[in-house]
Amino acid sequence: MSLFSDNIRFLRTQKKVSQDKVAEATGIPRSNYAKYELGYSEAPHDALLKLSRYYHCSIDLLLSVDVRKVDFEKLLKLDDNRILLPISVDSNGDNVIEVISHKAKAGYLSSYSDPEFIESLQHLTLPFVKNGKFRAFPVEGDSMPPHKDGSFIVSRYIENLGDVIDGKTYVLLTKSEGIVYKRLSRSGAKKLTLQSDNTFYKPYEIKISEVLEIWEYNCSIATKEFAPDDISPESITEMFLQLQKGMNEIKNTLKG
The missing domain is CATH 1.10.260.40 (lambda repressor-like DNA-binding domains)
Structure with a gap:
């Protein structure tokens, strides 16, 4: 057998x-x-x-x-959802972050559950990214300042829909739009509201059945420097929040 x-x-x-x-x-x-x-x-x-x-x-x-x-009962109950591959670690035991490059992004929607596709992705490790399954997704457009076009959002896989917290940011893989990075809130039992931090873009709803994967924001990697014009009240607030989060992570590491 x-x-x-x-x-x-x-x-x-x-x-x-x-x-x-x-x-x-x-x-x-x-x-x-x-x-x-x-x-x-x-x-x-x-x-x-x-x-x-x-x-x-x-x-x-x-x-x-x-x-x-x-424990299948605790897994996210979404149509056509897949359980991810086992967590990969490097020789030092650190979590390996699978990087969805801009080139790989186009094929991710059709190949996210294909082991060969996942194994072909580039990898990186970060010392403060631990305890979970992580992937880095590319950011496009200007809907989520201060993250600029070309940046990468490092996110942790969410297995249980109950772990999604209203107001936090997540990367979603959806049937209709592919990869999107938005601030989430629940809209009843069967829908989610997706909101951009750039108020130019209006919030919209999607059915939970449209969602294939949910990844919680962990940190971001900028590939372009910020210009003076990039500084706005929203981006300053976001930067302070990220600074606070980083300090909390350092404190938790020192306590451990």
Whole structure:
């Protein structure tokens, strides 16, 4: 028996469905699916993709993690959401930040759950970024000052929708818009309000079912220097907030 066989059998029993039901829903012949559960044959790529979508978890997780030890009830309940790949660390044990470059951004919406795509991303480490799954996303436009076009937002993956705090900033992967960075607030049980810090842009609502991933802002990396014209009341407030957050992180590190 393989870990994959144990995983799909466990997930099927958790859903309380038969092998016939899984076969019908995925389009995989029942005889083939039965062999996958028994470990008699390996599932090809197209079958892995179908099962990943059916059970709402990544292919990597199906193949390499014992899902019986994963608390699925606490995971974010979003349509087509995927559990991320296991957290990567470098030789010093520091979290590895996966960088979504401007070039990679175009393909992220269709490949965010593809292990090969994720493994191909560039990586970096920051000494104060720990305890979580982190990615760096590129900023475009002027909707979220003081973050300039070309900057990167380093964010921590949010597994549970209940961890989203009104008024904080998050990177979202949405079906219709791809990657967006906005200030969030709840709008009932099924919607979120997305707001820009630049008041020129009006807030708007999206259905939670449109959201594929949510990442909480952790820090930013500027790739361009600020010009005098960039200084505004909003940007000054944001800079003080970031300074305070950095000081709190240093204090917590010293306490630890």
